[in-house]
Amino acid sequence: MKKILVLGVLFVLPLVAYLFFASGVHNFAKLPVLTKSVGSLENFEPLTKETVSFEDKITVLGFLGKDIYHKQGNAFNLNQKIYKKNHGFQDFQFVMVLPYGSEKAAKQLLDELDNITDVSEWKFIFGTPETIKTLFNSLETPYQLDQNLATQYVYIIDKNRGLRGRDGTLKDNEVKVYGYDASSVADLTNVMDDDVKVILAEYRLALKKYKADRKEN
Secondary structure, eight states: OOHHHHHHHHHHHHHHHHHHHHHHHHTTOOOEEEOOOOOOOOOOEEEESSSSTTTTOEEEEEOOSSSSSGHHHHHHHIIIIHHHHHHTTTTEEEEEEEEETOOHHHHHHHHHHTTTTTTTEEEEEEOOHHHHHHHHHTTOSOOOOTTEEEEEEEEEETTOOOOOOOSSBBTTTTTTOEEEETTTTIIIIIIIIIHHHHHHHHHHHHHHHHHHHHHHO
């Protein structure tokens, strides 16, 4: 009898655990869309010759401004707490916006980051003050750019150019989250890291469903 009970436990518990997590995946809460159509990047010039776009990418968008040295700590925080964990995801990228004239400083920062990790998905793009302000305003957040065209906040943009965040409906978080404070390791670790996991899981699940549907057809 004991053997049957032990065997039953060994068989049933993994099955229950599987069903629990499978159910959790299929009912996984999506990260809410706060702004449906963020501006495009077509009026910006990338540091390299490659095309940089929001299309079909999950993007962490930041505005480092013309005094990039004051934002280097933010970049290193993001690299350590968010980028290194997730840059293996095929469609995940970091896009940092700067004004023209910041190219040399951006290249130096990129070289420093490259000493730590693969920086192939760090993208630096440059524009005029007007194009930077237009892109930032299209996010429709309560934040503002400072006099250097910079902000400590970074934003999650989905593959359809939607701004993702928290809409204040979660029981444990009634405050809307439009962006994440890159100067705060706690904010990146306790809030942004979770939200990045949610949106990546959402797209992984969508990809699995797409592949399953193709097999059935």
